[in-house]
Amino acid sequence: MNVESPVRVEDKLYHNRYLVDIGHPHVKVRAHTTPSPQLLALLKACPARCYELNDNGQVEITVDGCIECGTCRVIAEPTGDIEWSHPRGGYGVQFKFG
Numbered sequence: 001m002n003v004e005s006p007v008r009v010e011d012k013l014y015h016n017r018y019l020v021d022i023g024h025p026h027v028k029v030r031a032h033t034t035p036s037p038q039l040l041a042l043l044k045a046c047p048a049r050c051y052e053l054n055d056n057g058q059v060e061i062t063v064d065g066c067i068e069c070g071t072c073r074v075i076a077e078p079t080g081d082i083e084w085s086h087p088r089g090g091y092g093v094q095f096k097f098g
Helices: 009-013 037-045 073-074
Strands: 016-017 026-028 051-053 060-062 082-084 092-094
Touching: 026 060, 037 051, 037 060, 037 073, 073 082
Parallel strands: none
Antiparallel strands: 016 092, 026 082, 051 060
16 A cells, blocks of 8 residues: 655745845734734744744744745735735745646
């Protein structure tokens, strides 16, 4: 019996390429002292794990590796917790299939 091991999301994301637009992030977390429930939800909801807590307990984003899936837009943009825009032309994720 040939049983293949499951493929992890991290292994698939590794194959993508990212062209980072240094100094022009397409997602920004608004300044806050205590994260809202929506920001805290992004810690687990983001499939690329771009959101994390810093040493002060605030949510930060590292846009390097963002797959532009829109999860954060659905959860946090309507509340004003994040600012989201499309990356400038030529920047962002470049998916590699196969």
